[in-house]
Amino acid sequence: MLRLDDVSVRFDGPAGRAALDGVDLDVAEHETVCVLGPSGSGKSTLLRVVAGLQAPDTGRVLLAEHDQRGVPAHKRGVGLMFQDHQLFPQRDAGANVAFGLRMHHVPRAEQDARVRELLDLVGLPGAARRAVASLSGGEQQRVALARALAPRPRLLMLDEPLGQLDRSLRERLVVELRALFGELGTTVLAVTHDQGEAFALADRVVVMREGRIAQSGTPLDVWQRPADAFVARFLGFDNVVPAAVAGEAADTAWGKLPVPPGSAQGSHDLLVRPAGVRLVAAADGLACTVTARTFRGTHVAVHLRPEDAAAPRLEAACALRDAPEPGARVGVVFDVADVVVLG
Amino acid sequence: MAVAGPEVDATARSTTKDVRGSALRLGLLVVPVAFFAVFFAYPVAAIVARGLKTGDAWQFGRLADVLAEPDLQQVLWFTTWQALASTGLTLLVALPGAYVFARYDFPGKQLLRAVVTVPFVLPTVVVGTAFLALLGRGGALDELWGLRLDTTVWAILLAHVFFNYAVVVRTVGGLWAQLDPRQEEAARMLGASRFAAWRKVTLPALGPAVAGAALMVFLFTFTSFGVVQILGGPTFTTLEAEIYRQTAQLLALDTAAALTLVQFAAVGAILAVHAWTVRRREAALRLVDPAQTARRPQGPAGWALLGGVLLTVLLLVLVPLGVLVERSLHPSTGYGLDYFSALTSADGGAFLVPPIEAIANSVEYALAATAIAVTVGGLAALALTLTRRGGTTAGRFVRGFDALLMLPLGVSAVTVGFGFLITLDEPPLDLRASWILVPLAQALVGVPFVVRTMLPVLRAVDERLREAAAVLGASPWRVWREVDLPLVRRALLVAAGFAFAVSLGEFGATVFIARPDQPTLPVAVATLLGRAGELNYGQAMALSTLLMLVCAVSLLLLERIRTDRTGEF
Numbered sequence: 001m002l003r004l005d006d007v008s009v010r011f012d013g014p015a016g017r018a019a020l021d022g023v024d025l026d027v028a029e030h031e032t033v034c035v036l037g038p039s040g041s042g043k044s045t046l047l048r049v050v051a052g053l054q055a056p057d058t059g060r061v062l063l064a065e066h067d068q069r070g071v072p073a074h075k076r077g078v079g080l081m082f083q084d085h086q087l088f089p090q091r092d093a094g095a096n097v098a099f100g101l102r103m104h105h106v107p108r109a110e111q112d113a114r115v116r117e118l119l120d121l122v123g124l125p126g127a128a129r130r131a132v133a134s135l136s137g138g139e140q141q142r143v144a145l146a147r148a149l150a151p152r153p154r155l156l157m158l159d160e161p162l163g164q165l166d167r168s169l170r171e172r173l174v175v176e177l178r179a180l181f182g183e184l185g186t187t188v189l190a191v192t193h194d195q196g197e198a199f200a201l202a203d204r205v206v207v208m209r210e211g212r213i214a215q216s217g218t219p220l221d222v223w224q225r226p227a228d229a230f231v232a233r234f235l236g237f238d239n240v241v242p243a244a245v246a247g248e249a250a251d252t253a254w255g256k257l258p259v260p261p262g263s264a265q266g267s268h269d270l271l272v273r274p275a276g277v278r279l280v281a282a283a284d285g286l287a288c289t290v291t292a293r294t295f296r297g298t299h300v301a302v303h304l305r306p307e308d309a310a311a312p313r314l315e316a317a318c319a320l321r322d323a324p325e326p327g328a329r330v331g332v333v334f335d336v337a338d339v340v341v342l343g
Numbered sequence: 344m345a346v347a348g349p350e351v352d353a354t355a356r357s358t359t360k361d362v363r364g365s366a367l368r369l370g371l372l373v374v375p376v377a378f379f380a381v382f383f384a385y386p387v388a389a390i391v392a393r394g395l396k397t398g399d400a401w402q403f404g405r406l407a408d409v410l411a412e413p414d415l416q417q418v419l420w421f422t423t424w425q426a427l428a429s430t431g432l433t434l435l436v437a438l439p440g441a442y443v444f445a446r447y448d449f450p451g452k453q454l455l456r457a458v459v460t461v462p463f464v465l466p467t468v469v470v471g472t473a474f475l476a477l478l479g480r481g482g483a484l485d486e487l488w489g490l491r492l493d494t495t496v497w498a499i500l501l502a503h504v505f506f507n508y509a510v511v512v513r514t515v516g517g518l519w520a521q522l523d524p525r526q527e528e529a530a531r532m533l534g535a536s537r538f539a540a541w542r543k544v545t546l547p548a549l550g551p552a553v554a555g556a557a558l559m560v561f562l563f564t565f566t567s568f569g570v571v572q573i574l575g576g577p578t579f580t581t582l583e584a585e586i587y588r589q590t591a592q593l594l595a596l597d598t599a600a601a602l603t604l605v606q607f608a609a610v611g612a613i614l615a616v617h618a619w620t621v622r623r624r625e626a627a628l629r630l631v632d633p634a635q636t637a638r639r640p641q642g643p644a645g646w647a648l649l650g651g652v653l654l655t656v657l658l659l660v661l662v663p664l665g666v667l668v669e670r671s672l673h674p675s676t677g678y679g680l681d682y683f684s685a686l687t688s689a690d691g692g693a694f695l696v697p698p699i700e701a702i703a704n705s706v707e708y709a710l711a712a713t714a715i716a717v718t719v720g721g722l723a724a725l726a727l728t729l730t731r732r733g734g735t736t737a738g739r740f741v742r743g744f745d746a747l748l749m750l751p752l753g754v755s756a757v758t759v760g761f762g763f764l765i766t767l768d769e770p771p772l773d774l775r776a777s778w779i780l781v782p783l784a785q786a787l788v789g790v791p792f793v794v795r796t797m798l799p800v801l802r803a804v805d806e807r808l809r810e811a812a813a814v815l816g817a818s819p820w821r822v823w824r825e826v827d828l829p830l831v832r833r834a835l836l837v838a839a840g841f842a843f844a845v846s847l848g849e850f851g852a853t854v855f856i857a858r859p860d861q862p863t864l865p866v867a868v869a870t871l872l873g874r875a876g877e878l879n880y881g882q883a884m885a886l887s888t889l890l891m892l893v894c895a896v897s898l899l900l901l902e903r904i905r906t907d908r909t910g911e912f
Binding site: 072074075077089090100104151 | 812
């Protein structure tokens with residue numbers, strides 16, 4: 001459906017900072033792909049290049065096998081939902097949704113029917129006559145989605161689709177969106193900085209870093225086997241340490257750790273998921289002091305400072321009733337199931 | 344999402360590298376550039392050449408000769424110091440007003456804001472006439488206390504303050520209202536006294552706006568013509584009035600041309616400084632919604648300040664206008680509409696036609712001028728909006744054009760008018776006999792107002808709204824119609840209103856080119872005042888009253904549709 005072929009964009013001339021640096025990306029028909037990355041990683045630029053709002057300095061953008069060079073934005077037939085919605089303030093909700101239909105010369109009666117259908121679909125039945133200013137953030141969000149869907153774009157792109165909404169609304173909408181895209185069979189390319197959103201929405205996640213693709217895979221893949229220390233840290237894993245892997249053991253500042261069979265050998269970064277950091281008596285493992293506890297709802301994150309000052313700090317996930325007090329001395333052992341050797 | 348902001352900005356900047364953008368920009372500029380070349384640069388250049396050229400040789404020596412003449416040195420000196428004095432006086436009187444309008448909330452504020460703006464759109468001739476009725480021979484103060492100021496410079500200075508009060512209140516007050524008061528509060532929490540906080544935080548932020556307003560006032564008063572023509576008498580003459588006298592009465596074209604160049608240089612310098620302060624003003628300030636910063640006056644000092652400002656407005660704005668109306672209704676036989684009815688007959692002898700016809704003439708001319716000004720100014724503003732996003736040579740050219748657009752505000756209107764007469768008199772541009780000549784000259788003065796009103800609004804249209812429309816399938820032209828036009832429609836109306844008021848009051852150029860059988864209101868007023876006799880005086884008052892009403896009504900209508908972003912004047 002969509003293919004990006006070695007696409008680069010540089011701002012302020014050829015010597016300037018690259019917003020996109022040799023990006024290759026394929027999105028198959030009916031697939032939902034989520035581009036995940038910190039702000040400034042080039043996610044928005046990627047969408048703008050596909051939409052035709054930004055010309056790439058090098059590389060090609062193909063939609064359904066056709067090179068889009070020189071095709072202006074209004075002729076590409078893709079939909080883009082902007083991160084702050086960008087609803088037209090002087091039109092009501094219905095007129096916003098109808099805008100794309102009018103541009104495509106859809107007959108009036110058909111427009112009205114389609115607007116009604118879409119507002120129903122996004123859960124705002126009867127909102128057509130409401131002024132944009134009277135809509136809440138979540139409602140604007142839904143109108144923006146209906147507006148983008150109305151002309152039946154062959155590719156729907158979402159820029160931080162849920163970024164400005166509060167947490168509970170976001171969690172509900174993400175489930176609704178996923179169901180909706182499945183039902184409509186829409187091809188979707190979304191960008192977000194929120195990993196939870198990306199994992200909940202996507203068939204495939206693409207992690208970007210400084211204009212390059214750092215990892216691409218199913219949500220489970222990426223979550224279980226982050227490609228490198230950057231991806232691991234971006235996903236919120238802080239227990240990363242340089243290691244020398246030999247056989248099924250690794251030498252690290254935290255001591256000798258077990259690694260799963262078949263891990264890459266030699267010098268690598270090593271990730272231990274917090275669930276794999278087990279607390280035992282101080283004498284029975286790596287000696288640490290508890291520096292703080294953070295309640296995370298289902299568990300407690302326990303922050304640990306190893307007594308060997310050269311070793312990086314650790315985070316352990318504990319059941320609520322097992323969490324030691326700050327200041328307590330504990331020992332740490334590592335569970336091989338939660339140890340990952342990074343690329 | 345705030346964090347993603349820079350990403351988007353950077354993208355928006357680089358989109359306009361595209362060549363089609365600059366072509367479009369330059370295309371839009373064709374009409375404004377052609378208009379200014381033919382109807383401004385060409386006539387002004389021609390009149391300068393006529394004055395300073397003998398045969399093929401330029402006589403720049405004339406310039407030095409003229410500047411060496413004691414009489415003219417006197418004129419130059421008076422022009423400068425009265426402009427300085429007027430500016431200082433206006434700031435002194437209007438800055439408290441700016442503060443009150445920015446920070447106080449009181450009943451009738453909207454109406455009062457409209458009232459103080461009325462003088463600014465009044466024709467200078469009306470302003471002169473009103474102050475003549477107040478301070479002049481047989482004027483209100485003369486009758487009451489035998490006080491006459493029309494032989495002193497005070498009449499001119501007061502009229503200038505009256506005229507420019509709104510400039511300061513609007514430019515400075517507009518920004519002041521948007522300065523976040525919490526910045527001052529932050530300074531006070533850090534230990535600054537109330538005054539120190541104001542001096543260290545608010546004043547620096549306000550400085551460029553004050554400087555900008557002061558320069559505009561200086562520009563308007565430096566080139567003052569109508570007011571000086573009526574109140575100055577033989578004693579006080581500004582450069583502009585002297586250019587008129589040299590051209591129209593003494594036919595000394597060379598002297599007039601030299602003076603035009605002097606004025607041109609002065610105005611150019613003022614505008615350059617003004618452009619610089621505007622850039623400074625655009626520097627990042629934390630602006631908030633004005634509605635959040637205003638509150639009820641607090642304490643006796645607050646109420647005293649509000650009272651003082653209200654009293655100033657009453658004395659400075661309402662009394663002169665009131666007296667003007669009163670005089671127009673007060674023939675020696677007692678109150679009545681005699682002067683107004685006299686306007687309907689040609690018997691007075693001042694004109695070939697009944698003076699009342701000047702109203703229809705003025706309105707027709709002003710409507711045509713408005714159409715021209717809105718077209719030319721709108722296209723220029725559009726081109727200037729597209730440029731802010733480019734940093735190329737074309738961009739610099741267009742920004743230069745931005746400054747040039749302001750020139751007609753300051754270049755001698757008299758010169759333009761006379762230039763029209765001597766340049767537009769041969770094919771293909773033989774417009775001498777055409778009625779369009781007057782609207783063309785008036786539009787020239789209207790264009791800067793249109794550009795200043797449209798620019799902030801056009802620039803405020805979010806580029807991503809345009810992109811949203813494009814992605815939904817709108818072609819560039821469709822984007823403009825569907826996104827820009829609905830958002831700027833109000834500003835367009837306001838711009839048209841300003842252009843209309845300015846055209847209606849234009850005097851310097853019109854006085855040259857209006858045909859005797861088709862006078863405009865300001866020309867008719869000036870002609871009537873130039874003649875002896877109570878009836879002529881009374882008719883001038885009556886016509887001025889009518890003109891004031893037309894202007895005030897159109898302004899009050901504008902205030903209703905005015906958007907808060909249209910505040911550069």
